[in-house]
Amino acid sequence: MARTLCRIFKGCQSICSLPLMKTRLHPSASVLLRTVCVRRMLTLPFRFSPKAQDFSLPNSSWGAEMRQLYEHYNSQCEEEMKGEEKQDWAWKRVPSYNRTLKHATGGVYLSKIYQSKARFFTRNIKEPGAAFEYVLFVSKDEQKCVCIFQAGHLLEGPQGSLILKNHATAFFRRVQEEKYWIRYVHGGAIATMIDTVTVTHASVLTLLIMTANLNINYRRPIPLGSTVLIDSSLNKTEGRKVLISCKVTSTDGSKLHTEATALFVVSRLLGG
Numbered sequence: 001m002a003r004t005l006c007r008i009f010k011g012c013q014s015i016c017s018l019p020l021m022k023t024r025l026h027p028s029a030s031v032l033l034r035t036v037c038v039r040r041m042l043t044l045p046f047r048f049s050p051k052a053q054d055f056s057l058p059n060s061s062w063g064a065e066m067r068q069l070y071e072h073y074n075s076q077c078e079e080e081m082k083g084e085e086k087q088d089w090a091w092k093r094v095p096s097y098n099r100t101l102k103h104a105t106g107g108v109y110l111s112k113i114y115q116s117k118a119r120f121f122t123r124n125i126k127e128p129g130a131a132f133e134y135v136l137f138v139s140k141d142e143q144k145c146v147c148i149f150q151a152g153h154l155l156e157g158p159q160g161s162l163i164l165k166n167h168a169t170a171f172f173r174r175v176q177e178e179k180y181w182i183r184y185v186h187g188g189a190i191a192t193m194i195d196t197v198t199v200t201h202a203s204v205l206t207l208l209i210m211t212a213n214l215n216i217n218y219r220r221p222i223p224l225g226s227t228v229l230i231d232s233s234l235n236k237t238e239g240r241k242v243l244i245s246c247k248v249t250s251t252d253g254s255k256l257h258t259e260a261t262a263l264f265v266v267s268r269l270l271g272g
């Protein structure tokens with residue numbers, strides 16, 4: 001922390017010592033510089049607004065399935081009163097900001113300086129529901145994390161045919177018709193979600209970490225626009241290593257779409 005502050009201070013010193021700061025600018029250049037600065041500042045509120053927005057709350061793009069599952073897990077988050085004593089939550093909703101990792105152990109202390117300019121791309125797409133729409137719940141007791149994920153149209157990957165083999169002739173006749181094609185989620189987008197869910201899970205359980213290894217088996221494609229469940233469970237922790245396994249299934253659990261294992265290492269840079 002002291003080293004970071006020292007670096008920030010040195011950075012300010014070096015900016016002030018730039019020749020540009022010492023020379024008197026021509027009036028027209030000065031006006032231009034000021035215009036550029038004002039324009040830059042006007043674009044700042046979205047990127048570096050002081051109040052971070054929680055993106056894991058319901059919005060108009062959520063489908064019925066997503067809302068239903070959200071209500072299901074959210075109802076288990078409320079603290080229960082048993083007699084005089086307050087019971088601990090079974091599940092906790094993990095708030096999701098576009099630029100902070102406050103939920104992580106120790107993250108609240110780091111967020112102001114270390115992460116003040118961080119932007120997680122899954123939470124920086126303006127149109128709600130266009131890409132990664134998700135909410136995470138974590139259970140410390142069960143060492144589990146569950147994510148409800150609705151894949152938006154920007155995550156389009158391969159296309160597949162809905163027609164069976166023995167209907168091939170009809171298929172070729174109607175190949176131009178959109179309705180005979182189904183769009184699936186891109187594998188990279190699925191990997192992103194697996195990384196996001198497992199890293200959030202690991203960072204709630206331990207210190208801030210880095211993904212060292214991600215091993216993914218794609219079993220069945222995920223239809224674009226559908227809602228799926230991403231379940232992650234802690235396999236083991238070993239020194240600085242955290243091993244987590246993860247499954248992507250249909251919301252009723254009957255179809256397995258993807259399975260993965262992830263290894264995280266507490267980064268030395270981040271205090272490991």
Ligand SMILES: CCCCCCCC(=O)SCCNC(=O)CCNC(=O)[C@H](O)C(C)(C)COP(=O)(O)OP(=O)(O)OC[C@H]1O[C@@H](n2cnc3c(N)ncnc32)[C@H](O)[C@@H]1OP(=O)(O)O
Pocket residue numbers: 120195196199200209210211212213239240241263265266267268
């Ligand atoms: C909510 C939004 C979240 C956004 C964040 C999402 C998370 C991310 O995507 S992070 C970005 C992608 N990841 C990276 O860029 C990481 C790049 N790699 C690194 O920085 C380093 O290699 C790092 C930190 C993983 C490990 O480096 P270092 O701290 O030097 O560890 P090192 O001493 O080499 O290894 C520690 C242990 O981990 C093991 N290990 C390290 N890497 C691997 C690996 N790839 N596979 C298997 N084991 C590994 C080592 O064998 C060692 O094991 P042991 O203690 O039993 O001997």
